[in-house]
Amino acid sequence: MIRYFDEELKELKEKILQMGTISEEMIDYATKALMEEKEELIQEVFTRENKINQLHIEIDEMALQLLALHQPTAIDLRFITAGIKINSDLERIGDLTINITDNILTLLKQPQLKPYLDLPRMNLFAKEMLRKSLDAFINKDVELARSVLLMDTEVDNLKDQIFRELLTFMLSDSQAIERALALILISRHLERIADHATNIAEDAIFIVMGKDVRHHLEKKE
């Protein structure tokens, strides 16, 4: 029975990692569509969202089955319930990336407003936080998880910087308004992706420590 449980748990981990990889790919394709002005890449984002939605259902089912059949306790119980929450976070990240593509479509209809510098940086941050938080979760690595919490502040700063700069653009040139607005909304979506990665990192710490680190390092969108 125990061996069976371990195998199922391993499969759950693999599926969650797979969902993480697909989420990263979605973010990559969306960014690439914008940076390389290739609208056709947006289709790649949508194809992957279907897969995310399917995994979302499979992971929830698998986690419930593990709880019902094996009735784990302590760290295994915390791991599986955290998996259920992380599953929701990843699904939301997929949704957010779909929202980003809406704004990209607006941007691709007009010439580029300015060289994109902060947005790809923010994008890299969000992706790195996502990958590290999932690694921290799977490997029960508290130090790695803590490093993600620290990165969240950087993302917030970038978001504020992007907002101020684009507001200036909007105020000085009404032609810039629609594009600046789309860029602001993209930065908000990326910041929320980073927030979800932060949630995952907090869950990773909780699994190991058995105590809650949330609401100590307060964060705001």
Add this chain to the structure above:
Amino acid sequence: MIRYFDEELKELKEKILQMGTISEEMIDYATKALMEEKEELIQEVFTRENKINQLHIEIDEMALQLLALHQPTAIDLRFITAGIKINSDLERIGDLTINITDNILTLLKQPQLKPYLDLPRMNLFAKEMLRKSLDAFINKDVELARSVLLMDTEVDNLKDQIFRELLTFMLSDSQAIERALALILISRHLERIADHATNIAEDAIFIVMGKDVRHHLEKKE
């Protein structure tokens, strides 16, 4: 043992409902601060967020304890794991309401841009969805939960309408940009609150039906 489980489950439900009530109050105070131009009401939002954060931790602990000690199966297992997810949704709703207050502070620094009509409507929708979805969850009421899913489309339409109107304001008067932007961001936060209510409603249906209704009625932010 069974009676003990029922009592603990009842307490879990009460705490989740309490969190829902406080979330509603936060949304109310934020809206009131804007509509009645009373900045001091924002403090009421912050006071309640502390309570939300405390309940967030308590509910997670209580749910884990229920799972570990009583090892429930079938509908009870689904109810408790849904409770863990709903707890996260409610905490995020608290965060979003805090974000709304940031935008309200920007708005209160300047004269009102236009009479607020759609925003209070959207606000009422979001609150109603939240209350109904939690009632559906607690009372395992599938029909009520389904009615929430239908409301989500209305909220999306309102969000799009608000966006178009405010974009027109921005394009015709640069003095309006900062306020219009703040209003757009508030509408996005409200729409996300409605999204979380939709998640809760989907979980309510899942608890009863034991099958997943997500990703059938696709929704986008």
